[in-house]
Amino acid sequence: MAISERIQTMMSGSSFIRKMFETGSELKNQYGSENVFDFSLGNPSMRPPDVFNESLLKAASDHLHHAYMPNAGYPEVRTSVARFLSKEQHVPLTEKNIIMTTGAGGALNIILKTILNPGDTVIASTPCFMEYKFYCDNHGGTLVLAEGTEDFNLNVSAIEAAITPQTAAVIINSPNNPSGRVYPEETIKELSAMLSRKSRDTGRTIYLISDEPYRKIVYDGITVPSILDHYNNSVICTSYSKDLSIPGERIGWLAVHPEADDFENLISGTILCNRILGYVNAPALMQRTIAELQGVSVDIGQYKKKRDLLVDELQKMGYRFRVPEGTFYLFVKAPGGDDLKIVDELLQERILVVPGRGFSYPGFFRIAYCVKDSVIEGSLPGFKRALKRIEK
Numbered sequence: 001m002a003i004s005e006r007i008q009t010m011m012s013g014s015s016f017i018r019k020m021f022e023t024g025s026e027l028k029n030q031y032g033s034e035n036v037f038d039f040s041l042g043n044p045s046m047r048p049p050d051v052f053n054e055s056l057l058k059a060a061s062d063h064l065h066h067a068y069m070p071n072a073g074y075p076e077v078r079t080s081v082a083r084f085l086s087k088e089q090h091v092p093l094t095e096k097n098i099i100m101t102t103g104a105g106g107a108l109n110i111i112l113k114t115i116l117n118p119g120d121t122v123i124a125s126t127p128c129f130m131e132y133k134f135y136c137d138n139h140g141g142t143l144v145l146a147e148g149t150e151d152f153n154l155n156v157s158a159i160e161a162a163i164t165p166q167t168a169a170v171i172i173n174s175p176n177n178p179s180g181r182v183y184p185e186e187t188i189k190e191l192s193a194m195l196s197r198k199s200r201d202t203g204r205t206i207y208l209i210s211d212e213p214y215r216k217i218v219y220d221g222i223t224v225p226s227i228l229d230h231y232n233n234s235v236i237c238t239s240y241s242k243d244l245s246i247p248g249e250r251i252g253w254l255a256v257h258p259e260a261d262d263f264e265n266l267i268s269g270t271i272l273c274n275r276i277l278g279y280v281n282a283p284a285l286m287q288r289t290i291a292e293l294q295g296v297s298v299d300i301g302q303y304k305k306k307r308d309l310l311v312d313e314l315q316k317m318g319y320r321f322r323v324p325e326g327t328f329y330l331f332v333k334a335p336g337g338d339d340l341k342i343v344d345e346l347l348q349e350r351i352l353v354v355p356g357r358g359f360s361y362p363g364f365f366r367i368a369y370c371v372k373d374s375v376i377e378g379s380l381p382g383f384k385r386a387l388k389r390i391e392k
């Protein structure tokens, strides 16, 4: 075998999300894309807002700035992010707290590389985005899963039970992919208090990594609680992939709490890791484009309409789920209990969804509704027929 056994194993167990995406491409070739209802990937169909295009054109007309830069990113862009984030998080930040990254994925990788020793563990709460497993493994760590509560909140006692002296961090993701759950402020307080106590007990700082690419995609007046406000040893990883509909542009940032333990080393470490992981720096043109777009997003009202349409129609048919407070995902209980079975039945209707086991949560399936309204409308008869067949 020419390639590494580890990568060979990873490829054979590769992501359900990607598998469904590939099946979708085959079906589209066979039946035409208008006859396939693809809810597999969190790839926003909405166009970026007009101000994004205006800012991009302005940035592109500036011929001087295509050179290497400090690995942390342009200082003026980091200042702009810090100014916005200080208000949002109620903690004063400067450009020293911000590193520009290649999306949230890049941010997660540089913080994990910075803090993990071989054999360390990182805890996440299920259901969760399972790329975390690969990201931890990339840097010699292991992802340990703690099951969330039945209503998809964090189970702080389960997280506490998973902590050992090898625990370097806990990753949370709110609004959550795949459940759409926003963790309440009370839970964040409880988690922070527990992490402070366990850090003292184990004699080791346990960092809280908050993965927040969906922060702006929330409904019904909900706000996502500040993380920095509650826990000093916290790091935010995020991107503009989802809220500006630009995942292919790979732009995001990482923010470190100004009072984090070992702050100078932590920041210097992430800057070094941005370089040595080969990212070098976040894309220059995109940094300049997003600098003045802090707080801007696509029209979240459109996602709310899509959520409401899907929620109303699926509820009427008899599907069961918790109405999501944010993201563009609906996490539905698998009728009959078997997530692979419903995914298969839906596939026969040319509807592509992802089984819950792809998020370490069997018994559910995920619908990514960041699609055109016509895809949702066209899929409804198929959802109904698939449910009928399972209930027979």
Ligand SMILES: Cc1ncc(COP(=O)(O)O)c(C=O)c1O
Binding pocket: 042, 102, 103, 104, 105, 106, 129, 173, 177, 211, 213, 238, 239, 240, 241, 247, 252
């Ligand atoms: C929870 C979560 N974190 C991180 C990412 C990666 O986002 P990015 O495109 O910014 O790397 C995704 C993408 O789907 C996600 O759902």
